[in-house]
Amino acid sequence: MDTVKRAIAADHAGDYDEALNLYTIAIKNFLHELKYSRNAAEKATITERVMGYMKRAETIKESLAATSKPLRAGGVTEAAAAAAAEVEAEEDEEPFDLREELEKRVGMEEVKGQVLAFEHTLALDKRRRELGADTGDMPFPHLLFKGPPGCGKTSMARLICKALKSLGVLSRGHLVEVQRGDLVAGHIGQTAIQTRKIIESAKGGVLFIDECYRLSGRGAQDFGPEAIDELMSAMETGNPVMIFAGYNDSAMDEFVASNPGLFRRISSVFVFEAYLTAELAKILLLKIEGSGFKLDFGNIDSPLEVKECLPPDVQLEGLCTLLENHTTPLQRERMNGGICDHILRNAKRHLDARLTIDDGLDAMMTYNLVDLVKACADVPTPAAAPAATPAGPGGSAATQADVDVVHVHVHAGPGGSAATEAEDVD
Numbered sequence: 001m002d003t004v005k006r007a008i009a010a011d012h013a014g015d016y017d018e019a020l021n022l023y024t025i026a027i028k029n030f031l032h033e034l035k036y037s038r039n040a041a042e043k044a045t046i047t048e049r050v051m052g053y054m055k056r057a058e059t060i061k062e063s064l065a066a067t068s069k070p071l072r073a074g075g076v077t078e079a080a081a082a083a084a085a086e087v088e089a090e091e092d093e094e095p096f097d098l099r100e101e102l103e104k105r106v107g108m109e110e111v112k113g114q115v116l117a118f119e120h121t122l123a124l125d126k127r128r129r130e131l132g133a134d135t136g137d138m139p140f141p142h143l144l145f146k147g148p149p150g151c152g153k154t155s156m157a158r159l160i161c162k163a164l165k166s167l168g169v170l171s172r173g174h175l176v177e178v179q180r181g182d183l184v185a186g187h188i189g190q191t192a193i194q195t196r197k198i199i200e201s202a203k204g205g206v207l208f209i210d211e212c213y214r215l216s217g218r219g220a221q222d223f224g225p226e227a228i229d230e231l232m233s234a235m236e237t238g239n240p241v242m243i244f245a246g247y248n249d250s251a252m253d254e255f256v257a258s259n260p261g262l263f264r265r266i267s268s269v270f271v272f273e274a275y276l277t278a279e280l281a282k283i284l285l286l287k288i289e290g291s292g293f294k295l296d297f298g299n300i301d302s303p304l305e306v307k308e309c310l311p312p313d314v315q316l317e318g319l320c321t322l323l324e325n326h327t328t329p330l331q332r333e334r335m336n337g338g339i340c341d342h343i344l345r346n347a348k349r350h351l352d353a354r355l356t357i358d359d360g361l362d363a364m365m366t367y368n369l370v371d372l373v374k375a376c377a378d379v380p381t382p383a384a385a386p387a388a389t390p391a392g393p394g395g396s397a398a399t400q401a402d403v404d405v406v407h408v409h410v411h412a413g414p415g416g417s418a419a420t421e422a423e424d425v426d
């Protein structure tokens with residue numbers, strides 16, 4: 001059951017890759033238990049659970065393959081929020097250092113500075129109260145995140161959630177992520193009830209409202225504004241802390257402009273920039289290392305006779321060149337950090353296809369260049385691509401010529417140094 005709790009917590013926190021992995025593990029465990037169970041009632045209960053987890057896992061898998069965020073099954077429940085809070089509590093047993101955690105993140109330098117300043121202000125306010133100062137009513141730290149998908153908004157929300165918990169601002173320190181479909185119902189009065197339930201489930205933690213601009217009214221029969229009214233009312237109490245997130249575009253600007261009461265209750269605005277190709281290369285390398293695998297540019301014959309075990313900076317330069325040559329600007333722009341997850345899932349599939357059961361562990365845990373080139377070719381192309389966008393290699397098969405393009409540039413110069421932990425993107 002611990003694996004299931006973690007799967008549900010990851011699911012509702014928006015960490016869908018981790019949720020899919022944990023659901024898969026949980027399903028295997030339950031199937032093993034089902035095989036040896038002699039109790040008919042117990043087998044029926046396990047079967048029902050497994051079917052539900054399998055359906056949810058398949059939904060996540062299909063959505064990730066289509067580059068969209070999975071729709072939540074059944075909305076956010078108190079049980080899911082409790083699972084998230086329990087997992088957060090287990091993780092909070094060790095001291096949390098925000099600066100140290102931010103240093104592990106790729107890019108986002110301006111946002112990192114804002115987050116540290118935000119934490120510093122809250123820490124000073126806490127100390128003033130401890131020393132007996134009458135600071136009056138302190139503004140609640142509701143936030144607004146603006147930026148493209150896959151640029152780290154959800155992962156940054158998790159860090160802020162942990163920071164607020166360590167400062168005593170939050171009592172539980174869990175994060176509940178919702179979208180319009182979780183808040184808005186189809187009939188008069190239901191939206192308010194549904195929104196209040198979600199607010200209640202997030203108390204003591206952070207309520208992360210993703211794509212919040214979709215709550216704007218679309219006509220007389222749209223109940224999005226009803227959800228906004230409930231959220232604004234809860235913002236006055238400061239519990240839960242709310243983070244509104246969306247793209248940095250005109251739709252988001254219109255949402256903010258049309259809800260001045262909501263914006264008045266927001267203490268800070270954070271603008272996230274798209275990742276540069278070099279930053280995506282860092283994220284990709286960190287994810288490879290963080291998953292226990294390694295990268296070997298030297299196991300493919302090439303005119304330059306590239307050696308095995310290249311230094312990290314040269315590996316980064318090679319990965320940067322690979323991304324530039326084998327993914328399109330539109331793919332990188334639309335997916336940002338999410339493109340790294342697609343590449344790794346595809347690379348694992350191509351690695352498995354060329355292995356035999358008799359291969360050694362080292363071979364089973366090592367991606368070569370062709371694996372990655374083929375993986376890039378399998379990355380889906382975002383819909384409605386502008387005509388002016390340069391076309392990439394598309395779904396063509398990897399050839400030695402494709403590989404040589406990367407080898408030619410792999411010694412072009414050192415890239416940035418790698419961080420120490422796999423980047424969490426959304």
